[in-house]
Amino acid sequence: MSISVRQTGLVGVLEIQPQCHGDERGSFCEVWSAEDFGRHGIRTQFVQDNHSVSRQRGVMRGMHYQLAPFAQDKLVRVLRGAIFDVAADIRPSSPTFGQWIGVELSASRWNQLLVPAGYAHGFVTLEPDTEVAYKVSRPYSKAHERAIRFDDRRLAIAWPVRVEEMQLSDKDRLALTLDEADLTEISEEPA
Numbered sequence: 001m002s003i004s005v006r007q008t009g010l011v012g013v014l015e016i017q018p019q020c021h022g023d024e025r026g027s028f029c030e031v032w033s034a035e036d037f038g039r040h041g042i043r044t045q046f047v048q049d050n051h052s053v054s055r056q057r058g059v060m061r062g063m064h065y066q067l068a069p070f071a072q073d074k075l076v077r078v079l080r081g082a083i084f085d086v087a088a089d090i091r092p093s094s095p096t097f098g099q100w101i102g103v104e105l106s107a108s109r110w111n112q113l114l115v116p117a118g119y120a121h122g123f124v125t126l127e128p129d130t131e132v133a134y135k136v137s138r139p140y141s142k143a144h145e146r147a148i149r150f151d152d153r154r155l156a157i158a159w160p161v162r163v164e165e166m167q168l169s170d171k172d173r174l175a176l177t178l179d180e181a182d183l184t185e186i187s188e189e190p191a
Contacts (some may be wrong), residue, residue, distance in 0.1 A: 054132075058167055066140075074113075078132055081130025091186055105132075147176070154178045
Protein backbone atom coordinates (compact mmCIF):
# COMPACT_ATOMS: atom_id res chain seq x y z
CA MET A 1 0.00 0.00 0.00
CA SER A 2 1.03 3.59 -0.27
CA ILE A 3 0.01 6.90 1.21
CA SER A 4 0.30 10.49 0.11
CA VAL A 5 1.33 13.05 2.69
CA ARG A 6 0.44 16.75 2.53
CA GLN A 7 2.29 19.32 4.63
CA THR A 8 -0.21 21.67 6.29
CA GLY A 9 1.98 24.68 7.03
CA LEU A 10 2.48 23.79 10.71
CA VAL A 11 5.55 21.68 11.48
CA GLY A 12 4.67 18.03 11.98
CA VAL A 13 0.93 18.41 11.29
CA LEU A 14 0.26 16.27 8.23
CA GLU A 15 -2.79 15.32 6.20
CA ILE A 16 -2.45 11.70 5.15
CA GLN A 17 -4.35 10.09 2.30
CA PRO A 18 -4.15 6.30 2.19
CA GLN A 19 -4.59 4.56 -1.14
CA CYS A 20 -7.95 2.76 -1.27
CA HIS A 21 -9.11 0.00 -3.58
CA GLY A 22 -12.67 -0.81 -4.49
CA ASP A 23 -14.66 -3.30 -6.49
CA GLU A 24 -18.25 -4.57 -6.62
CA ARG A 25 -17.92 -5.84 -3.02
CA GLY A 26 -16.96 -2.47 -1.55
CA SER A 27 -13.57 -1.04 -0.68
CA PHE A 28 -10.36 -1.76 1.21
CA CYS A 29 -7.90 0.75 2.63
CA GLU A 30 -4.79 0.21 4.76
CA VAL A 31 -5.01 3.13 7.21
CA TRP A 32 -1.87 2.46 9.27
CA SER A 33 1.38 0.73 8.36
CA ALA A 34 4.49 1.46 10.39
CA GLU A 35 6.61 0.58 7.37
CA ASP A 36 4.71 2.77 4.90
CA PHE A 37 4.41 5.72 7.30
CA GLY A 38 8.10 5.30 8.19
CA ARG A 39 9.05 5.88 4.55
CA HIS A 40 7.56 9.35 5.02
CA GLY A 41 9.48 9.96 8.26
CA ILE A 42 6.52 9.16 10.53
CA ARG A 43 7.85 6.81 13.20
CA THR A 44 5.37 7.36 16.00
CA GLN A 45 4.69 4.33 18.16
CA PHE A 46 1.01 4.30 19.08
CA VAL A 47 -0.10 2.74 22.36
CA GLN A 48 -3.86 3.22 22.37
CA ASP A 49 -6.83 3.53 19.99
CA ASN A 50 -9.77 5.78 20.90
CA HIS A 51 -13.23 5.90 19.33
CA SER A 52 -15.89 8.61 19.77
CA VAL A 53 -19.49 8.67 18.58
CA SER A 54 -21.34 11.98 18.23
CA ARG A 55 -25.06 11.71 17.58
CA GLN A 56 -25.66 15.24 16.30
CA ARG A 57 -24.06 17.76 13.97
CA GLY A 58 -22.22 20.46 15.92
CA VAL A 59 -20.70 18.35 18.70
CA MET A 60 -17.49 20.13 19.73
CA ARG A 61 -14.65 18.19 21.32
CA GLY A 62 -11.58 20.25 22.12
CA MET A 63 -9.17 21.94 22.23
CA HIS A 64 -7.36 19.23 24.21
CA TYR A 65 -3.75 18.43 25.03
CA GLN A 66 -1.72 16.65 27.70
CA LEU A 67 1.40 17.82 29.49
CA ALA A 68 4.67 15.86 29.45
CA PRO A 69 5.42 13.09 30.05
CA PHE A 70 1.95 12.18 28.70
CA ALA A 71 1.91 14.55 25.71
CA GLN A 72 0.31 12.72 22.81
CA ASP A 73 0.81 12.43 19.09
CA LYS A 74 -2.57 11.65 17.49
CA LEU A 75 -3.55 10.11 14.17
CA VAL A 76 -7.20 11.04 13.59
CA ARG A 77 -9.65 9.58 11.06
CA VAL A 78 -13.40 9.43 10.56
CA LEU A 79 -15.19 6.09 10.34
CA ARG A 80 -18.64 7.55 9.62
CA GLY A 81 -19.70 11.13 8.85
CA ALA A 82 -17.39 14.13 8.76
CA ILE A 83 -15.57 16.56 11.07
CA PHE A 84 -13.68 19.81 10.88
CA ASP A 85 -10.44 18.81 12.63
CA VAL A 86 -8.13 21.45 14.11
CA ALA A 87 -4.55 21.50 15.41
CA ALA A 88 -3.28 24.66 17.16
CA ASP A 89 0.41 25.25 17.92
CA ILE A 90 0.77 25.79 21.68
CA ARG A 91 4.57 25.53 21.87
CA PRO A 92 5.53 28.86 23.51
CA SER A 93 8.87 29.28 21.70
CA SER A 94 7.56 28.19 18.29
CA PRO A 95 7.51 30.76 15.46
CA THR A 96 3.96 29.54 14.70
CA PHE A 97 2.74 29.71 18.33
CA GLY A 98 -1.02 30.39 18.38
CA GLN A 99 -1.51 29.47 14.71
CA TRP A 100 -3.91 26.72 13.70
CA ILE A 101 -4.92 24.63 10.72
CA GLY A 102 -8.26 23.01 10.03
CA VAL A 103 -8.93 20.06 7.74
CA GLU A 104 -12.22 18.42 6.87
CA LEU A 105 -11.88 14.71 7.54
CA SER A 106 -14.58 12.37 6.29
CA ALA A 107 -15.37 8.70 6.00
CA SER A 108 -15.91 9.12 2.26
CA ARG A 109 -12.44 10.63 1.69
CA TRP A 110 -10.57 8.28 4.08
CA ASN A 111 -8.14 11.11 4.89
CA GLN A 112 -6.39 11.40 8.26
CA LEU A 113 -4.65 14.12 10.26
CA LEU A 114 -1.44 13.56 12.22
CA VAL A 115 -1.34 15.95 15.19
CA PRO A 116 1.96 15.84 17.10
CA ALA A 117 2.54 16.63 20.77
CA GLY A 118 2.87 20.37 21.26
CA TYR A 119 -0.46 21.05 19.57
CA ALA A 120 -3.93 21.39 21.05
CA HIS A 121 -6.46 19.29 19.13
CA GLY A 122 -10.19 19.53 18.65
CA PHE A 123 -12.98 18.93 16.19
CA VAL A 124 -16.61 19.72 15.49
CA THR A 125 -18.92 17.24 13.79
CA LEU A 126 -20.33 18.26 10.41
CA GLU A 127 -22.84 15.41 10.13
CA PRO A 128 -25.05 13.50 12.58
CA ASP A 129 -23.91 10.07 13.78
CA THR A 130 -20.23 10.80 13.20
CA GLU A 131 -17.66 8.31 14.47
CA VAL A 132 -14.03 9.28 14.95
CA ALA A 133 -11.12 6.94 15.66
CA TYR A 134 -7.69 8.08 16.67
CA LYS A 135 -4.46 6.50 17.69
CA VAL A 136 -2.39 8.11 20.47
CA SER A 137 1.26 7.73 21.40
CA ARG A 138 0.75 8.03 25.18
CA PRO A 139 -2.08 6.86 27.42
CA TYR A 140 -4.67 9.25 28.82
CA SER A 141 -3.69 10.87 32.12
CA LYS A 142 -6.32 12.89 33.97
CA ALA A 143 -3.59 14.65 35.99
CA HIS A 144 -1.91 15.84 32.78
CA GLU A 145 -4.96 16.67 30.65
CA ARG A 146 -5.61 20.31 29.75
CA ALA A 147 -7.94 22.22 27.43
CA ILE A 148 -8.01 25.60 25.72
CA ARG A 149 -11.27 27.28 24.81
CA PHE A 150 -12.44 26.36 21.33
CA ASP A 151 -13.52 29.99 20.83
CA ASP A 152 -10.36 31.61 22.20
CA ARG A 153 -10.07 35.07 20.63
CA ARG A 154 -6.32 34.82 20.25
CA LEU A 155 -6.56 31.56 18.29
CA ALA A 156 -9.58 32.86 16.31
CA ILE A 157 -10.42 29.45 14.82
CA ALA A 158 -12.90 29.74 11.94
CA TRP A 159 -15.21 26.90 12.89
CA PRO A 160 -17.71 26.00 10.12
CA VAL A 161 -20.53 25.53 12.68
CA ARG A 162 -22.03 28.50 14.52
CA VAL A 163 -21.22 28.61 18.24
CA GLU A 164 -24.96 28.70 19.07
CA GLU A 165 -25.35 25.31 17.33
CA MET A 166 -22.46 23.60 19.15
CA GLN A 167 -22.79 21.06 21.93
CA LEU A 168 -19.96 21.04 24.45
CA SER A 169 -19.04 19.19 27.60
CA ASP A 170 -18.78 21.24 30.79
CA LYS A 171 -15.01 20.66 30.70
CA ASP A 172 -14.73 22.25 27.26
CA ARG A 173 -17.15 25.05 28.10
CA LEU A 174 -15.01 25.98 31.15
CA ALA A 175 -11.60 25.62 29.45
CA LEU A 176 -9.00 28.34 29.85
CA THR A 177 -7.88 30.80 27.18
CA LEU A 178 -4.52 30.39 25.48
CA ASP A 179 -3.11 33.20 27.65
CA GLU A 180 -4.30 31.44 30.84
CA ALA A 181 -3.38 27.89 29.79
CA ASP A 182 -0.74 25.77 31.48
CA LEU A 183 1.98 25.46 28.84
CA THR A 184 4.90 24.76 31.19
CA GLU A 185 5.37 21.13 30.13
CA ILE A 186 4.70 21.44 26.38
CA SER A 187 6.95 19.58 23.99
CA GLU A 188 8.90 22.11 21.93
CA GLU A 189 9.71 19.65 19.14
CA PRO A 190 6.90 17.85 17.33
CA ALA A 191 7.46 14.16 16.68
